[in-house]
Amino acid sequence: MAGWVHAKRDLGGKKFLLLRDRDGIVQVVISKDQRELCELFYELTLESAVSVVGKVRADARAPGGFEVVPTRIVVLNLARAPLPLDVSGKVPADVDTRFRERVLDxxxxxxxxxxxxxxxxxxxxxxxxxxxxxxxxxxxxxxxxxxxxxxxxxxxxxxxxxxxxxxxxxxxxxxxxxxxxxxxxxxxxxxxxxxxxxxxxxxxxxxxxxxxxxxxxxxxxxxxxxxxxxxxxxxxxxxxxxxxxxxxxxxxxxxxxxxxxxxxxxxxxxxxxxxxxxxxxxxxxxxxxxxxxxxxxxxxxxxxxxxxxxxxxxxxxxxxxxxxxxxxxxxxxxxxxxxxxxxxxxxxxxxxxxxxxxxxxxxxxxxxxxxxxxxxxxxxxxxxxxxxxxxxxxxxxxxxxxxxxxxxx
RNA sequence: GCCGCGGUAGUAUAGCCCGGCCUAGUAUGCGGGCCUGUCGAGCCCGUGACCCGGGUUCAAAUCCCGGCCGCGGCGCCA
Missing domain, CATH: 3.30.930.10 (Bira Bifunctional Protein; Domain 2)
Incomplete structure (x- = not known):
């Protein structure tokens, strides 16, 4: 699947990548022992376009009851940071800013x-x-x-x-x-x-x-x-x-x-x-x-x-x-x-x-x-x-x- | 075009009325550390800003004037 990096959470042993596509947001879990994927995780910026290949598995701890364990993550286009507009919905934006940064909006x-x-x-x-x-x-x-x-x-x-x-x-x-x-x-x-x-x-x-x-x-x-x-x-x-x-x-x-x-x-x-x-x-x-x-x-x-x-x-x-x-x-x-x-x-x-x-x-x-x-x-x-x-x-x-x-x- | 309100880090805001205690606070983002199954993750450290130009004053983010930009109300508009 492919989408945008919506959020990242690094808990050391596990790293969570929230991937957003047109259907919604899915959680990708990376374990500490997945060295290369961890390296990649650190480099990822919010709103980068990525594709993920992996296994979907049910897990009660995951939001929605399932998550993806990746075998491969490809960065399709790394986004520049910081973003001129918060996409995740944490920080509001003026209408004028929103139209200036319309595609992110x-x-x-x-x-x-x-x-x-x-x-x-x-x-x-x-x-x-x-x-x-x-x-x-x-x-x-x-x-x-x-x-x-x-x-x-x-x-x-x-x-x-x-x-x-x-x-x-x-x-x-x-x-x-x-x-x-x-x-x-x-x-x-x-x-x-x-x-x-x-x-x-x-x-x-x-x-x-x-x-x-x-x-x-x-x-x-x-x-x-x-x-x-x-x-x-x-x-x-x-x-x-x-x-x-x-x-x-x-x-x-x-x-x-x-x-x-x-x-x-x-x-x-x-x-x-x-x-x-x-x-x-x-x-x-x-x-x-x-x-x-x-x-x-x-x-x-x-x-x-x-x-x-x-x-x-x-x-x-x-x-x-x-x-x-x-x-x-x-x-x-x-x-x-x-x-x-x-x-x-x-x-x-x-x-x-x-x-x-x-x-x-x-x-x-x-x-x-x-x-x-x-x-x-x-x-x-x-x-x-x-x-x-x-x-x-x-x-x-x-x-x-x-x-x-x-x-x- | 007229009237009102506003312009503070990438973003969003506090401070302005009542000038000095602002070395400009907070959130988010970003960098680093801790924690380690989070779910707007948490905690600690760091980073970064007063729209432009004049004026008043010992002292201006704060008061005054002009400009630019934005938002709202009205006008205009099938």
């Missing part, structure tokens, strides 16, 4: 547990979507225009032309729904925003769903099932990891409660918060609201139309829209809506927002050819990860996070 049990949980959740979400008839797709990540105005894009030199990294698969996933009916994509998106918070990244993984012949109610039903299944499977498949994390994800009972924006604003106003009618809710508002609502997760539905992008279907009243946010505590984990499928309305809404419909011809054109009513949502994977792991910062759930400050490693 990723070997820590706690960090590995987070990524395992995220992986289980991804598989659960895919399975739920596949079983509901969704097709997994990919949309272009180099694009010609912003999906909507405002958000800052990362420019890319593209054969002498200016292009951008996609901030969202939005428009392309809609077009794909116009062919496959039900599509989803799990892929990166980029935003060059000033946002500097524990739940924003310049590069993040977005879980996107788009479904034809559907409205936002249908989209919410899929979303709550996907999230509930992810939470359930994490609890069932990764209990060991959750124990390491000392965390239990919420149990999500369906249907998840829906609260209209209007009711949310009213409840907030009644509790003494100042809410500008028709404006987006601020983070402090959402913190307060989650206390008032008393649910771990809930939907805020029917947002004011003006807070939503052009492709969102307005309600007949002209004020609100067929839209929703999925909220955990004070954090928006996903948002979606019924989309506008009529070209004339799309053009009108683009103009209202100061966007030039000519730049969207690649998108609008297909609304002349039977684009069905459709709806969908987008979810920040790492934000969901916060709910599933109890991590406090989305960066912890990205192996090599990209934010305003970090471009390396």
């Amino acid at each position: 990723l070997r820590r049990e706690e960090t590995k547990a987070m990524f395992k949980v995220l992986s289980v959740a991804l598989r659960a979400m895919r399975e739920e979507l596949y079983s509901a008839g969704f097709v997994e797709v990919f949309t272009p990540k180099i694009v010609a225009t912003a999906t909507e105005g405002g958000a800052t894009l990362f420019p890319v030199a593209y054969f002498g032309r200016e292009a951008y990294l996609a901030q969202s698969p939005q428009l392309y996933k809609e077009l794909l729904a116009g062919a496959f009916e039900r599509v989803f994509e799990i892929a990166p998106a980029w935003r060059a925003e000033e946002s500097d918070t524990p739940y924003h990244l310049a590069e993040f993984i977005s879980v996107d769903v788009e479904m034809a012949f559907a409205n936002y109610e249908d989209a919410m039903r899929i979303l709550e099932r996907v999230v509930a299944r992810a939470a359930r499977e994490v609890r069932e498949v990764a209990p060991r990891e959750l124990r390491v994390l000392g965390y239990e994800p919420p149990e999500i009972r369906l249907p998840v409660r829906r609260i209209t924006y209007a009711d949310a604003a009213r409840v907030l106003a009644e509790s003494g918060e100042r809410v500008d009618p028709g404006e987006d809710l601020s983070t402090p508002h959402l913190r307060r609201l989650s206390e008032l609502v008393g649910e771990e997760v809930y939907f805020i539905v029917d947002w004011p139309d003006k807070t939503r992008p052009f492709y969102t279907m307005p309600k007949d009243d002209g004020v609100f829209s067929e839209s929703f946010d999925f909220v955990w505590g004070h954090l928006e984990i996903a948002s979606g809506s019924t989309r506008v499928h009529r070209k004339d309305l799309l053009v009108k809404r683009l103009k209202e927002r100061g966007l030039n419909p000519e730049n969207f011809e690649f998108f609008l054109k297909w609304f002349d050819y039977g684009m069905p009513p459709h709806a969908g949502w987008g979810m920040g994977l790492a934000r969901l990860g916060l709910m599933l792991t109890g991590a406090k910062n989305v960066r912890e759930l990205v192996a090599f996070p990209r934010d305003k400050k970090r471009l390396v490693p």
Whole structure:
């Protein structure tokens, strides 16, 4: 077997080498009379990569009831000492240190547990979507225009032309729904925003769903099932990891409660918060609201139309829209809506927002050819990860996070 | 970008408010010794640090100013 030197204990007569691999930690025992192995033992440094050939034997004194008596130990790569980060979990590290020394940090049990949980959740979400008839797709990540105005894009030199990294698969996933009916994509998106918070990244993984012949109610039903299944499977498949994390994800009972924006604003106003009618809710508002609502997760539905992008279907009243946010505590984990499928309305809404419909011809054109009513949502994977792991910062759930400050490693 | 808090050995921290008793304490790591089936092994010895630049003062890790860096809150943000 092969792994990393997790710890060493020298008791003279016996030397214990704790070897860690993806399955866990196993004890290797070296006796005093094994001269060469003892020499090697002294030279080994923590986190060195080694391979061990030996006999596994049961021994009640060993942790887990068995241990390995080696006949041969090969040092594959001797680690430099001292380590810039404690992997064994004895000494904590600042988040900044952890990202600087990320590969060592990723070997820590706690960090590995987070990524395992995220992986289980991804598989659960895919399975739920596949079983509901969704097709997994990919949309272009180099694009010609912003999906909507405002958000800052990362420019890319593209054969002498200016292009951008996609901030969202939005428009392309809609077009794909116009062919496959039900599509989803799990892929990166980029935003060059000033946002500097524990739940924003310049590069993040977005879980996107788009479904034809559907409205936002249908989209919410899929979303709550996907999230509930992810939470359930994490609890069932990764209990060991959750124990390491000392965390239990919420149990999500369906249907998840829906609260209209209007009711949310009213409840907030009644509790003494100042809410500008028709404006987006601020983070402090959402913190307060989650206390008032008393649910771990809930939907805020029917947002004011003006807070939503052009492709969102307005309600007949002209004020609100067929839209929703999925909220955990004070954090928006996903948002979606019924989309506008009529070209004339799309053009009108683009103009209202100061966007030039000519730049969207690649998108609008297909609304002349039977684009069905459709709806969908987008979810920040790492934000969901916060709910599933109890991590406090989305960066912890990205192996090599990209934010305003970090471009390396 | 604004506000708040912070920056002490490889790592994580105590000390700072109330300047001198700091030759800067502790844990972990590292080096050495003892112990000898440990299991976060234990015990002893050693090793290694005050972010940068100014200022105040007899005296600065400690007080003041500027800078850089980090974290949090907010803003911005589908």
